[in-house]
Amino acid sequence: MKLVDPTVTSSQVNNRRAPALTTLQGKTIGLLSNRKLNADLLLQETAACLIRRHGGRALSMAHKANPSAPAPADKLTDLSPECDYLLTATGD
Amino acid sequence: MTQMSARQTATLHDVPDDLLAAIDYCFEQGWTDGLPVVPPELSRVEAMCAMEGRPPETVLAHHPATGLELTVHALGVNAVMAGCLPEYFPVLVAAFEAMDHERFNFHGSTASTGGSAPLLIVSGSLVDEIGMNAGVNLFGPGNRANATIGRAVRLTLMNVFRMTPGISDKSTQGNPGKYSFCIAERADCNPWASLAEEQGYPDGVSSVTVFAGAGFCNVENHGGNSPEAVLDSMADAMANYGCISLGQSVVVLAPEHVNIVARDGWSKAEVQTYLFEKAQRPVDGMKRVGKFVEGEYKKQGQLEMHRGLSPSDIAITVGGGDAGGHSAFIPSWSRSRGSIMQHQPIGVCIDC
Numbered sequence: 085m086k087l088v089d090p091t092v093t094s095s096q097v098n099n100r101r102a103p104a105l106t107t108l109q110g111k112t113i114g115l116l117s118n119r120k121l122n123a124d125l126l127l128q129e130t131a132a133c134l135i136r137r138h139g140g141r142a143l144s145m146a147h148k149a150n151p152s153a154p155a156p157a158d159k160l161t162d163l164s165p166e167c168d169y170l171l172t173a174t175g176d
Numbered sequence: 177m178t179q180m181s182a183r184q185t186a187t188l189h190d191v192p193d194d195l196l197a198a199i200d201y202c203f204e205q206g207w208t209d210g211l212p213v214v215p216p217e218l219s220r221v222e223a224m225c226a227m228e229g230r231p232p233e234t235v236l237a238h239h240p241a242t243g244l245e246l247t248v249h250a251l252g253v254n255a256v257m258a259g260c261l262p263e264y265f266p267v268l269v270a271a272f273e274a275m276d277h278e279r280f281n282f283h284g285s286t287a288s289t290g291g292s293a294p295l296l297i298v299s300g301s302l303v304d305e306i307g308m309n310a311g312v313n314l315f316g317p318g319n320r321a322n323a324t325i326g327r328a329v330r331l332t333l334m335n336v337f338r339m340t341p342g343i344s345d346k347s348t349q350g351n352p353g354k355y356s357f358c359i360a361e362r363a364d365c366n367p368w369a370s371l372a373e374e375q376g377y378p379d380g381v382s383s384v385t386v387f388a389g390a391g392f393c394n395v396e397n398h399g400g401n402s403p404e405a406v407l408d409s410m411a412d413a414m415a416n417y418g419c420i421s422l423g424q425s426v427v428v429l430a431p432e433h434v435n436i437v438a439r440d441g442w443s444k445a446e447v448q449t450y451l452f453e454k455a456q457r458p459v460d461g462m463k464r465v466g467k468f469v470e471g472e473y474k475k476q477g478q479l480e481m482h483r484g485l486s487p488s489d490i491a492i493t494v495g496g497g498d499a500g501g502h503s504a505f506i507p508s509w510s511r512s513r514g515s516i517m518q519h520q521p522i523g524v525c526i527d528c
Binding site (some may be wrong): 085086087088089090091092099150151152153154 | 186187188189190191192193198201202205207215216217218221240241243244245246247250253254256257281283284285287288331335336338510514
């Protein structure tokens, strides 16, 4: 008998990894909080630690409107040209 | 294996004509929810999909985080595996179209530690037409339509949207409703408008309501013989510190309870208002248990912390057997308003 596979692979999805940074020295850090308890604190402390070690600066904290929904595409496209890498966190 | 032509490519698996071996094969492929499935044999899938008027490649729902899409065809495969009869298929189509509404927050409610499961409530004449159970043992077990429609939702979430327990589904403790969570509204002892009527659908149109439900709370009261007594029991369950939040609620009143409430002439709106007023906790108590959130308190604008934002956040329906003072409260997923319940007409397109 022929069974139909219940799983799908979507040709619409084309996710791939961004090229890895060769150094963090002097880079600009984007911060995207999910608004959960402690998320901002976690991101701030992590960014401060990275800046102490590698220099650079952090952008002002950006926030998702809803912690459990994906970040809106325009939020990511706004952040993308402004920073070299982005930290996000699920605080709780 | 061969490939089928569709927007989302489906694969055919050639297996021996041995049903028991085919069941084992489904386990080996990781296609099940832990229970045996009906092997998704091609002709059964085609019969299932034939119940939908649109082409098999029609996209019914999208996963907002991964971009994965659910087609009529993929839903048909999982419906067969769940044990659905073809006449149940329109309910599933409508349920996923409802879950695709942005405010349902498809991603969060299926991935969260909160462990919600989509509760489906079918309302209207379709309940009897496809043999759903709105009476005794409402939440199961025992009825094929209720059980398999709910199960098909879970299999679809796992197989199509990849909500894999422990990987993308991070529910802390899970939820029995994640196996199946589908009920029907009981019409013969409902003194109020049905959910489908309240939702504004034309006469004869049935609907499915989807709600990201965090679990199931049995509300027992056999001694109370007034609307206030019955509803105070319900309100107390709704306000327990373990689940009070700004979220919405589903209240399923059993026939005994709804009879007590309605014989004194209470409307559904009055019941909603009463429950909203009574389902509350003091600010000091919320602070004491560590659940007070200033922003949510301000958002609500009440003196105490109530469940939900307004009486209309409490959906009330009727169901269960004739005997027993047992109603049900289904709390919402999440600490706030991460998912808002949605509804969809079944088998018709109102705006087309």
